[in-house]
Amino acid sequence: MPRITRNSKKAELNFGEGVEKNKVRKRKSSSSSLSEIENLSPNKSSKQIVDNLEKSPGISDCLAHKLSLEVPNINKFSLARRALAVNENYRLPGREKQFEDLLQIIDEAISTKKSSSLYINGPPGTGKTATLLKLISSHDYELKLKTVFINSTSISSIGAIYKKICSELDLKDCGNEKESLQLLENYFKKDNKKKTTLLVLDEIDQLCSSGKNQNVLYHIFEWPSIPNSKLLLIGIANSLDLTDRLLIRLQRKCELKPLVMHFPAYTKNEIVEIFKSRLEESDLFPPAAIQLLAAKVSAVSGDIRRALNLGKRVIEIAEFEKKKNNKSIDMEKISAIVETGDDDSKIQLKEVVSVLNNVYGCAQHLNDEVDDIPLQQKILICTILLIMKHDKNKEITIGRLHDIYKKVCKNRNIYATDLSEFVNLCLLVETRGILRLTKKKEPRFHRIFMQWNEDEVLSALKDKQMMTNILNEQSLLGR
Structure with a gap:
């Protein structure tokens, strides 16, 4: 048994006194916190209350948790917004049949090593691209496929598509359109390719804006007919009859005629x-x-x-x-x-x-519920006002607006989104009621109409300096 000294007894006594004093302090702290709540002024925020309660050991943790419900739960709202993000990788209800059909087509191309082409059509926002990308990412195709995905809206000119495909296939850099085309045809003629090539061209209607340049699409859709090409070509667009209307020559040869898959509007x-x-x-x-x-x-x-x-x-x-x-x-x-x-x-x-x-709705009005508008949306809105105020041509299309928007961003050393992201940015601003879009077959030709006037926009943006600066940049409108 250990020996107890006088000093140890004294220490034990002092420790006991310390515990009692600490309990008294806690009771006082608890009492003062409750008193603070009872005498709470209307201006004190719920966040301050919860902070005080959580620091007070005499108050139930349950009460503090319940009160935290009344604090604006930023995570709760931001998580819900993230769940509704367009580009999130979620299930695609209503697209099970299309998913299975695509799976069968891709697996058949891999197993038989036969070339083919597929045209996917349907109205905007019906899951065409999302379904295909989800399929490619959810199955182990990396070892079996050489996948090339190109959004045609990112191509500066129609003929530049060949050079872009060469780059994605890691082929040598070519000088011009004709050389790039020849290089691609030689690549598909080679019989030593170990993998099937999956070439996906999204928004392919961007590649047929003129009669002369429809030859670009003809050349591309003829590649699967090249012996030993091992190519599965998938084109995606909104037009239901693009291949029948613009690629008539493909109908004359059965081996060139693409399969067609339709994505209906969501119910x-x-x-x-x-x-x-x-x-x-x-x-x-x-x-x-x-x-x-x-x-x-x-x-x-x-x-x-x-x-x-x-x-x-x-x-x-x-x-x-x-x-x-x-x-x-x-x-x-x-x-x-x-x-x-x-x-x-x-x-x-x-x-x-x-x-x-x-x-x-059609009424122009300022929504009092408008909160802070993100920077990219502010720049987009101010660019529209710049065109309306200083440009002779008041007709605004997404393609034209995007060109000027990029210049505005460059002047401020701010990242400018590409055209496909820019379309979605316009749709987000439309949900605020600030502008209205009139849809055309090609996104770059969607027309934009302002619903608010300059004073209403200024009130919503809460950034007079930025708006004034952008409206003074008339030089950006030059051709």
């Missing part, structure tokens, strides 16, 4: 299912809100990208309202949250209606 039930699958870990969107949004989009276009962008905009408004409503908190509200666990942060039907009215 209401399919849009609802997509939202549910993406938001399965979030309770922000009540079923009624999803049903309302899906019904409107399916009736107008069936474009899932549009539906997802609208959903993101609804979340932005709900988050803004949540922040605005939580500037003050009282004890009655605290008690209600603790007792019931209710949280009012869910999407309201009025918020969905507000966004739908902005996009599909």
